[in-house]
Amino acid sequence: xxxxxxALLGALWSGSLxxxxxxxxxxxxxxxxxxxxxxxxxYMSVHNTGAEPALILGARSPQFGRIEIHRxxxxxxMARMVAIDAxxxxxxxxxxxxxxxxxxxxxxxxxxxxSGDTVPLVLQLEGGTExxxxxxxxxxxxxxxxxxxxxxxx
Amino acid sequence: xxxxxxxxxxxxALFVLVALLSLALGVWLxxxxxxxxxxxxxxxxxxxxxxxxxxxLGEFQLRDxxxxxxxxxxxxxxxxxxxxxxxxxxxxxxxxxxxxRGVVNQLAEQTPPQxxxxxxxxxxxxxxxxxxxxxxxxxxxxxxxxxxxxxxxLTRQVGILYGYEDPDPETGDYMVNHSAQxxxxxxxxxxxxVFSTPHEVGAIARDFQKxxxxxxx
Numbered sequence: 001x002x003x004x005x006x007a008l009l010g011a012l013w014s015g016s017l018x019x020x021x022x023x024x025x026x027x028x029x030x031x032x033x034x035x036x037x038x039x040x041x042x043y044m045s046v047h048n049t050g051a052e053p054a055l056i057l058g059a060r061s062p063q064f065g066r067i068e069i070h071r072x073x074x075x076x077x078m079a080r081m082v083a084i085d086a087x088x089x090x091x092x093x094x095x096x097x098x099x100x101x102x103x104x105x106x107x108x109x110x111x112x113x114x115s116g117d118t119v120p121l122v123l124q125l126e127g128g129t130e131x132x133x134x135x136x137x138x139x140x141x142x143x144x145x146x147x148x149x150x151x152x153x154x
Numbered sequence: 155x156x157x158x159x160x161x162x163x164x165x166x167a168l169f170v171l172v173a174l175l176s177l178a179l180g181v182w183l184x185x186x187x188x189x190x191x192x193x194x195x196x197x198x199x200x201x202x203x204x205x206x207x208x209x210x211l212g213e214f215q216l217r218d219x220x221x222x223x224x225x226x227x228x229x230x231x232x233x234x235x236x237x238x239x240x241x242x243x244x245x246x247x248x249x250x251x252x253x254x255r256g257v258v259n260q261l262a263e264q265t266p267p268q269x270x271x272x273x274x275x276x277x278x279x280x281x282x283x284x285x286x287x288x289x290x291x292x293x294x295x296x297x298x299x300x301x302x303x304x305x306x307x308l309t310r311q312v313g314i315l316y317g318y319e320d321p322d323p324e325t326g327d328y329m330v331n332h333s334a335q336x337x338x339x340x341x342x343x344x345x346x347x348v349f350s351t352p353h354e355v356g357a358i359a360r361d362f363q364k365x366x367x368x369x370x371x
Contacts, residue, residue: 033290035286
Protein backbone atom coordinates (compact mmCIF):
# COMPACT_ATOMS: atom_id res chain seq x y z
CA UNK A 1 0.00 0.00 0.00
CA UNK A 2 2.75 2.42 0.96
CA UNK A 3 4.45 1.72 -2.32
CA UNK A 4 1.48 3.32 -4.10
CA UNK A 5 2.04 6.72 -2.56
CA UNK A 6 4.94 7.82 -4.80
CA ALA A 7 2.90 6.73 -7.82
CA LEU A 8 -0.11 8.73 -6.60
CA LEU A 9 2.06 11.76 -5.95
CA GLY A 10 3.54 11.36 -9.39
CA ALA A 11 0.10 11.23 -10.94
CA LEU A 12 -0.89 14.33 -8.98
CA TRP A 13 2.30 16.13 -10.06
CA SER A 14 1.72 15.49 -13.75
CA GLY A 15 -2.01 16.10 -13.43
CA SER A 16 -4.04 19.22 -13.90
CA LEU A 17 -3.70 20.39 -10.32
CA UNK A 18 -0.03 21.17 -10.54
CA UNK A 19 0.90 21.33 -14.21
CA UNK A 20 1.03 24.80 -15.64
CA UNK A 21 -0.70 25.01 -19.04
CA UNK A 22 1.75 25.33 -21.89
CA UNK A 23 0.19 27.83 -24.27
CA UNK A 24 2.08 29.18 -27.26
CA UNK A 25 0.64 31.99 -29.30
CA UNK A 26 1.68 32.67 -32.87
CA UNK A 27 0.81 35.33 -35.40
CA UNK A 28 -1.17 37.59 -33.08
CA UNK A 29 -2.47 40.56 -35.06
CA UNK A 30 -5.03 43.32 -34.99
CA UNK A 31 -6.44 44.57 -38.29
CA UNK A 32 -6.01 48.29 -38.69
CA UNK A 33 -9.48 49.81 -38.42
CA UNK A 34 -11.05 53.18 -39.15
CA UNK A 35 -9.93 55.58 -36.38
CA UNK A 36 -13.61 56.10 -35.50
CA UNK A 37 -14.29 52.36 -35.18
CA UNK A 38 -15.80 51.78 -31.73
CA UNK A 39 -14.49 48.20 -31.56
CA UNK A 40 -11.72 46.13 -33.09
CA UNK A 41 -10.83 42.49 -33.48
CA UNK A 42 -7.77 40.52 -32.44
CA TYR A 43 -6.68 37.31 -34.14
CA MET A 44 -4.03 34.71 -33.32
CA SER A 45 -3.19 31.06 -33.35
CA VAL A 46 -3.22 29.45 -29.89
CA HIS A 47 -1.34 26.19 -29.49
CA ASN A 48 -1.44 24.05 -26.37
CA THR A 49 1.88 22.18 -26.21
CA GLY A 50 1.09 20.67 -22.81
CA ALA A 51 -0.45 17.35 -21.85
CA GLU A 52 -3.49 18.93 -20.22
CA PRO A 53 -6.35 20.93 -21.69
CA ALA A 54 -6.18 24.67 -21.14
CA LEU A 55 -9.01 27.12 -20.66
CA ILE A 56 -8.65 30.75 -21.68
CA LEU A 57 -10.96 32.80 -19.48
CA GLY A 58 -10.25 36.24 -20.85
CA ALA A 59 -7.70 38.78 -21.94
CA ARG A 60 -6.56 42.27 -21.05
CA SER A 61 -4.36 44.96 -22.52
CA PRO A 62 -3.19 48.42 -21.47
CA GLN A 63 -4.41 49.56 -24.92
CA PHE A 64 -8.05 48.54 -24.41
CA GLY A 65 -10.63 49.17 -21.72
CA ARG A 66 -12.17 45.74 -22.10
CA ILE A 67 -11.66 42.54 -24.09
CA GLU A 68 -14.13 39.72 -24.72
CA ILE A 69 -13.84 36.45 -26.59
CA HIS A 70 -16.37 36.18 -29.42
CA ARG A 71 -17.24 33.93 -32.28
CA UNK A 72 -18.87 35.04 -35.52
CA UNK A 73 -21.50 32.62 -36.72
CA UNK A 74 -23.16 32.78 -40.11
CA UNK A 75 -26.23 30.58 -40.19
CA UNK A 76 -28.60 30.67 -43.12
CA UNK A 77 -27.01 33.91 -44.29
CA MET A 78 -27.51 35.58 -40.91
CA ALA A 79 -24.35 36.83 -39.17
CA ARG A 80 -24.29 37.03 -35.40
CA MET A 81 -21.66 37.30 -32.71
CA VAL A 82 -21.67 34.95 -29.77
CA ALA A 83 -19.75 35.79 -26.58
CA ILE A 84 -17.59 32.90 -25.35
CA ASP A 85 -17.14 32.62 -21.57
CA ALA A 86 -14.10 30.38 -21.80
CA UNK A 87 -12.13 29.08 -24.74
CA UNK A 88 -10.93 25.49 -24.39
CA UNK A 89 -7.70 24.42 -26.08
CA UNK A 90 -7.19 20.66 -25.83
CA UNK A 91 -3.81 19.10 -25.14
CA UNK A 92 -1.73 19.25 -28.31
CA UNK A 93 -4.44 21.23 -30.12
CA UNK A 94 -4.31 24.54 -31.96
CA UNK A 95 -7.24 26.92 -31.97
CA UNK A 96 -7.30 29.61 -34.63
CA UNK A 97 -8.77 33.02 -33.89
CA UNK A 98 -9.31 34.31 -37.42
CA UNK A 99 -11.54 36.58 -39.52
CA UNK A 100 -15.07 35.23 -39.78
CA UNK A 101 -14.66 32.95 -36.76
CA UNK A 102 -13.30 33.16 -33.22
CA UNK A 103 -11.79 36.52 -32.31
CA UNK A 104 -11.00 38.81 -29.44
CA UNK A 105 -13.39 41.75 -29.36
CA UNK A 106 -11.40 44.79 -28.29
CA UNK A 107 -13.36 47.65 -26.70
CA UNK A 108 -12.41 51.21 -25.78
CA UNK A 109 -9.09 51.67 -27.54
CA UNK A 110 -7.02 54.33 -25.78
CA UNK A 111 -5.61 55.62 -29.08
CA UNK A 112 -5.96 55.07 -32.81
CA UNK A 113 -3.74 52.19 -33.88
CA UNK A 114 -1.81 52.27 -37.13
CA SER A 115 -0.26 49.47 -39.13
CA GLY A 116 3.14 48.68 -37.68
CA ASP A 117 2.12 49.35 -34.07
CA THR A 118 2.57 46.59 -31.55
CA VAL A 119 -0.02 46.00 -28.83
CA PRO A 120 0.70 43.93 -25.70
CA LEU A 121 -2.09 41.49 -24.81
CA VAL A 122 -2.31 39.15 -21.82
CA LEU A 123 -4.34 35.94 -22.07
CA GLN A 124 -5.74 34.87 -18.70
CA LEU A 125 -5.88 31.11 -18.21
CA GLU A 126 -7.77 29.04 -15.72
CA GLY A 127 -5.50 28.39 -12.74
CA GLY A 128 -4.05 31.90 -12.79
CA THR A 129 -1.44 31.46 -15.52
CA GLU A 130 -1.05 34.43 -17.84
CA UNK A 131 0.38 34.41 -21.32
CA UNK A 132 1.87 37.60 -22.71
CA UNK A 133 1.41 38.25 -26.40
CA UNK A 134 2.59 41.01 -28.72
CA UNK A 135 -0.03 41.67 -31.38
CA UNK A 136 1.01 43.43 -34.56
CA UNK A 137 -1.35 45.96 -36.13
CA UNK A 138 -1.56 45.46 -39.88
CA UNK A 139 -3.97 46.14 -42.69
CA UNK A 140 -6.72 43.64 -43.26
CA UNK A 141 -6.21 41.62 -46.44
CA UNK A 142 -9.13 41.66 -48.90
CA UNK A 143 -8.77 37.92 -49.34
CA UNK A 144 -9.60 36.06 -46.18
CA UNK A 145 -8.60 32.42 -45.85
CA UNK A 146 -11.81 31.53 -44.04
CA UNK A 147 -13.72 34.75 -44.54
CA UNK A 148 -17.47 34.40 -44.06
CA UNK A 149 -17.11 30.73 -43.21
CA UNK A 150 -20.48 29.13 -42.75
CA UNK A 151 -20.67 27.61 -39.28
CA UNK A 152 -23.26 24.89 -39.26
CA UNK A 153 -25.01 23.13 -36.47
CA UNK A 154 -25.01 25.79 -33.77
CA UNK B 155 -68.43 -2.67 -40.84
CA UNK B 156 -67.22 -3.04 -37.29
CA UNK B 157 -67.33 -0.37 -34.67
CA UNK B 158 -63.64 0.56 -34.88
CA UNK B 159 -63.89 1.39 -38.62
CA UNK B 160 -67.02 3.42 -37.98
CA UNK B 161 -65.27 5.41 -35.26
CA UNK B 162 -62.40 6.14 -37.68
CA UNK B 163 -64.68 7.60 -40.34
CA UNK B 164 -64.64 11.18 -38.99
CA UNK B 165 -60.86 10.93 -38.76
CA UNK B 166 -60.56 9.78 -42.40
CA ALA B 167 -62.84 12.61 -43.47
CA LEU B 168 -60.63 15.03 -41.60
CA PHE B 169 -57.52 13.67 -43.37
CA VAL B 170 -59.17 14.07 -46.76
CA LEU B 171 -60.21 17.61 -45.89
CA VAL B 172 -56.69 18.52 -44.71
CA ALA B 173 -55.20 16.99 -47.85
CA LEU B 174 -57.54 18.96 -50.12
CA LEU B 175 -56.91 22.17 -48.20
CA SER B 176 -53.14 21.61 -48.40
CA LEU B 177 -53.39 21.07 -52.13
CA ALA B 178 -55.43 24.23 -52.58
CA LEU B 179 -53.01 26.17 -50.39
CA GLY B 180 -50.06 24.79 -52.34
CA VAL B 181 -51.54 25.81 -55.68
CA TRP B 182 -52.41 29.25 -54.31
CA LEU B 183 -48.93 29.76 -52.81
CA UNK B 184 -47.15 28.61 -55.95
CA UNK B 185 -49.17 31.04 -58.05
CA UNK B 186 -48.71 33.77 -55.51
CA UNK B 187 -45.03 33.47 -54.59
CA UNK B 188 -43.52 32.83 -57.99
CA UNK B 189 -44.51 35.62 -60.32
CA UNK B 190 -41.95 35.99 -63.12
CA UNK B 191 -40.52 39.21 -61.68
CA UNK B 192 -39.39 37.43 -58.51
CA UNK B 193 -38.03 34.36 -60.20
CA UNK B 194 -34.66 33.33 -58.84
CA UNK B 195 -32.28 31.24 -60.87
CA UNK B 196 -28.85 29.79 -60.44
CA UNK B 197 -27.03 30.61 -63.67
CA UNK B 198 -24.27 28.10 -64.50
CA UNK B 199 -20.85 29.59 -63.88
CA UNK B 200 -22.19 32.23 -61.49
CA UNK B 201 -21.64 32.14 -57.72
CA UNK B 202 -24.33 34.75 -57.28
CA UNK B 203 -28.03 34.01 -57.29
CA UNK B 204 -29.56 35.96 -60.14
CA UNK B 205 -33.02 37.43 -60.54
CA UNK B 206 -33.36 37.39 -64.35
CA UNK B 207 -36.24 39.83 -64.43
CA UNK B 208 -35.06 41.76 -61.41
CA UNK B 209 -37.08 43.00 -58.48
CA UNK B 210 -37.88 46.71 -58.70
CA LEU B 211 -37.33 48.56 -55.43
CA GLY B 212 -40.25 50.43 -53.95
CA GLU B 213 -40.07 53.62 -51.93
CA PHE B 214 -37.85 54.18 -48.89
CA GLN B 215 -36.18 57.32 -47.63
CA LEU B 216 -32.84 57.14 -45.88
CA ARG B 217 -29.98 59.63 -45.44
CA ASP B 218 -26.47 59.25 -46.79
CA UNK B 219 -23.41 60.06 -44.67
CA UNK B 220 -23.47 63.67 -45.89
CA UNK B 221 -27.05 64.10 -44.74
CA UNK B 222 -28.51 64.01 -48.27
CA UNK B 223 -31.73 62.11 -48.88
CA UNK B 224 -31.17 58.59 -50.16
CA UNK B 225 -34.12 57.09 -52.03
CA UNK B 226 -34.35 54.39 -54.77
CA UNK B 227 -33.59 57.25 -57.18
CA UNK B 228 -29.99 57.22 -55.93
CA UNK B 229 -29.66 53.62 -57.14
CA UNK B 230 -30.53 54.53 -60.73
CA UNK B 231 -28.09 55.35 -63.50
CA UNK B 232 -25.28 53.15 -62.20
CA UNK B 233 -24.67 49.69 -60.79
CA UNK B 234 -24.67 49.49 -56.99
CA UNK B 235 -23.54 46.98 -54.42
CA UNK B 236 -25.63 47.19 -51.27
CA UNK B 237 -24.93 45.48 -47.96
CA UNK B 238 -25.97 45.84 -44.35
CA UNK B 239 -24.19 46.03 -41.02
CA UNK B 240 -23.16 48.30 -38.13
CA UNK B 241 -19.90 49.87 -36.99
CA UNK B 242 -19.84 48.21 -33.54
CA UNK B 243 -18.99 45.07 -35.47
CA UNK B 244 -15.32 44.08 -35.24
CA UNK B 245 -15.24 41.13 -37.59
CA UNK B 246 -17.82 40.64 -40.37
CA UNK B 247 -18.54 44.27 -41.34
CA UNK B 248 -14.94 45.51 -41.74
CA UNK B 249 -14.19 42.23 -43.50
CA UNK B 250 -16.98 42.87 -46.03
CA UNK B 251 -15.95 46.50 -46.52
CA UNK B 252 -12.35 45.45 -47.14
CA UNK B 253 -13.61 42.77 -49.52
CA UNK B 254 -15.63 45.35 -51.48
CA ARG B 255 -12.56 47.57 -51.67
CA GLY B 256 -10.79 44.57 -53.20
CA VAL B 257 -13.65 44.10 -55.69
CA VAL B 258 -13.58 47.75 -56.77
CA ASN B 259 -9.79 47.69 -57.09
CA GLN B 260 -9.89 44.48 -59.09
CA LEU B 261 -12.52 45.88 -61.47
CA ALA B 262 -10.21 48.88 -62.00
CA GLU B 263 -12.87 50.71 -64.01
CA GLN B 264 -13.23 54.38 -64.76
CA THR B 265 -16.73 54.31 -63.36
CA PRO B 266 -16.73 51.58 -60.71
CA PRO B 267 -20.03 50.43 -59.25
CA GLN B 268 -21.38 52.40 -56.31
CA UNK B 269 -20.76 50.67 -52.96
CA UNK B 270 -23.37 51.38 -50.29
CA UNK B 271 -23.04 50.28 -46.66
CA UNK B 272 -26.43 50.49 -44.93
CA UNK B 273 -26.15 50.72 -41.14
CA UNK B 274 -29.05 48.97 -39.41
CA UNK B 275 -27.92 50.57 -36.13
CA UNK B 276 -28.90 54.24 -36.59
CA UNK B 277 -28.95 54.78 -32.82
CA UNK B 278 -25.14 54.50 -32.65
CA UNK B 279 -24.10 55.10 -36.26
CA UNK B 280 -24.49 58.83 -36.82
CA UNK B 281 -23.93 60.03 -40.42
CA UNK B 282 -20.71 61.97 -39.73
CA UNK B 283 -19.19 58.95 -38.00
CA UNK B 284 -20.43 56.61 -40.74
CA UNK B 285 -18.72 58.82 -43.31
CA UNK B 286 -15.34 58.45 -41.62
CA UNK B 287 -15.90 54.74 -41.09
CA UNK B 288 -16.72 53.78 -44.70
CA UNK B 289 -14.31 56.41 -46.08
CA UNK B 290 -11.45 54.62 -44.39
CA UNK B 291 -12.03 51.62 -46.67
CA UNK B 292 -12.56 53.61 -49.87
CA UNK B 293 -13.13 57.33 -50.44
CA UNK B 294 -16.06 56.58 -52.79
CA UNK B 295 -17.93 54.22 -50.48
CA UNK B 296 -21.24 55.58 -49.24
CA UNK B 297 -22.64 55.10 -45.73
CA UNK B 298 -26.42 55.22 -45.46
CA UNK B 299 -28.82 54.95 -42.55
CA UNK B 300 -32.07 56.45 -41.29
CA UNK B 301 -35.23 55.86 -39.32
CA UNK B 302 -35.87 52.23 -38.42
CA UNK B 303 -39.21 52.32 -40.26
CA UNK B 304 -37.44 53.49 -43.42
CA UNK B 305 -34.63 50.92 -43.04
CA UNK B 306 -37.36 48.28 -42.73
CA UNK B 307 -39.06 49.52 -45.90
CA LEU B 308 -35.82 48.75 -47.72
CA THR B 309 -34.77 45.51 -45.95
CA ARG B 310 -38.20 43.89 -46.22
CA GLN B 311 -38.36 44.19 -49.98
CA VAL B 312 -34.87 42.74 -50.51
CA GLY B 313 -35.09 39.87 -48.01
CA ILE B 314 -32.57 41.27 -45.52
CA LEU B 315 -33.12 40.50 -41.84
CA TYR B 316 -31.63 42.17 -38.78
CA GLY B 317 -32.29 42.29 -35.07
CA TYR B 318 -30.83 43.57 -31.81
CA GLU B 319 -29.65 41.42 -28.95
CA ASP B 320 -30.39 42.46 -25.37
CA PRO B 321 -27.91 45.11 -24.15
CA ASP B 322 -25.20 44.10 -21.69
CA PRO B 323 -26.60 45.15 -18.29
CA GLU B 324 -23.24 46.62 -17.22
CA THR B 325 -22.03 48.41 -20.33
CA GLY B 326 -25.21 48.91 -22.37
CA ASP B 327 -23.42 47.47 -25.40
CA TYR B 328 -25.57 45.41 -27.70
CA MET B 329 -24.97 43.20 -30.69
CA VAL B 330 -26.79 43.50 -33.99
CA ASN B 331 -27.46 40.33 -35.97
CA HIS B 332 -27.88 40.89 -39.68
CA SER B 333 -28.04 39.17 -43.04
CA ALA B 334 -24.57 39.01 -44.57
CA GLN B 335 -25.64 38.92 -48.23
CA UNK B 336 -24.35 41.49 -50.71
CA UNK B 337 -27.00 42.76 -53.14
CA UNK B 338 -26.39 43.94 -56.68
CA UNK B 339 -28.73 46.64 -58.02
CA UNK B 340 -28.81 47.40 -61.75
CA UNK B 341 -28.91 50.92 -63.27
CA UNK B 342 -32.71 50.84 -63.32
CA UNK B 343 -32.70 50.50 -59.55
CA UNK B 344 -33.76 46.86 -59.73
CA UNK B 345 -32.41 44.11 -57.50
CA UNK B 346 -30.54 41.93 -59.95
CA UNK B 347 -28.41 39.46 -57.95
CA VAL B 348 -27.64 38.30 -54.41
CA PHE B 349 -24.18 37.21 -53.24
CA SER B 350 -24.35 34.80 -50.33
CA THR B 351 -21.48 33.96 -47.97
CA PRO B 352 -18.70 32.97 -48.21
CA HIS B 353 -17.65 36.01 -50.21
CA GLU B 354 -14.58 36.11 -52.37
CA VAL B 355 -13.16 39.13 -54.23
CA GLY B 356 -12.44 37.35 -57.51
CA ALA B 357 -15.82 35.60 -57.69
CA ILE B 358 -17.78 38.80 -56.99
CA ALA B 359 -15.80 40.84 -59.53
CA ARG B 360 -16.14 38.11 -62.17
CA ASP B 361 -19.87 37.59 -61.52
CA PHE B 362 -20.50 41.32 -61.65
CA GLN B 363 -18.93 41.56 -65.10
CA LYS B 364 -20.91 38.54 -66.35
CA UNK B 365 -24.21 39.82 -64.96
CA UNK B 366 -23.60 43.25 -66.42
CA UNK B 367 -22.87 41.81 -69.87
CA UNK B 368 -26.02 39.62 -69.65
CA UNK B 369 -28.00 42.72 -68.69
CA UNK B 370 -26.53 44.90 -71.42
CA UNK B 371 -26.46 42.13 -74.01
